[in-house]
Amino acid sequence: MATQTQTTTKRRASAAKAAATRKRAAAKRSRSATRASARRTASSARTTSRQAGTTARHAGRTSARRVDETTSRIAAIGRSAQRVLLIQIGAGAAVGEAVRRTVRTYTNADRVTREFDRFERRGARAVGGGQRAVTRRRREVERDVRGARRGLERQTKELRAETENALSRLVRA
Numbered sequence: 001m002a003t004q005t006q007t008t009t010k011r012r013a014s015a016a017k018a019a020a021t022r023k024r025a026a027a028k029r030s031r032s033a034t035r036a037s038a039r040r041t042a043s044s045a046r047t048t049s050r051q052a053g054t055t056a057r058h059a060g061r062t063s064a065r066r067v068d069e070t071t072s073r074i075a076a077i078g079r080s081a082q083r084v085l086l087i088q089i090g091a092g093a094a095v096g097e098a099v100r101r102t103v104r105t106y107t108n109a110d111r112v113t114r115e116f117d118r119f120e121r122r123g124a125r126a127v128g129g130g131q132r133a134v135t136r137r138r139r140e141v142e143r144d145v146r147g148a149r150r151g152l153e154r155q156t157k158e159l160r161a162e163t164e165n166a167l168s169r170l171v172r173a
Contacts, residue, residue, distance in 0.1 A: 016076035
């Protein structure tokens with residue numbers, strides 16, 4: 001599949017989505033590890049203060065990652081909304097430029113004359129191409145007819161010769 005060029009906004013939105021997905025996955029892994037650690041700590045007969053501290057640190061990291069992932073996702077949604085807005089503004093600008101060009105062309109007599117001349121040349125090219133195609137087809141048909149006529153004349157000549165031979169044999173016999 002051919003690669004497509006992307007706008008900066010689209011690339012940023014894609015990158016933000018990917019980052020949010022990675023952060024969400026990391027948060028899930030961290031949450032699982034935290035829960036496992038908490039279970040180990042709770043179920044262990046020998047709970048130590050170090051294990052409790054580790055579990056607390058893991059829980060803090062998990063919360064931070066969850067907040068970071070949510071923030072990234074919201075930023076990605078914001079970039080997508082920005083892209084929608086920028087597309088509409090760009091389309092409006094393009095339409096405005098086209099209208100200005102058209103108005104500029106048709107409010108000046110010299111430009112109108114040039115534009116009509118251009119249309120005339122374009123029309124002449126279109127008509128000329130059609131005429132050339134018709135002429136080419138006519139020549140092909142004439143060539144085919146001449147070839148068929150020659151073939152028919154040749155067959156007629158051969159048939160006459162065979163008929164004369166047969167008659168001369170009949171007369172002799």
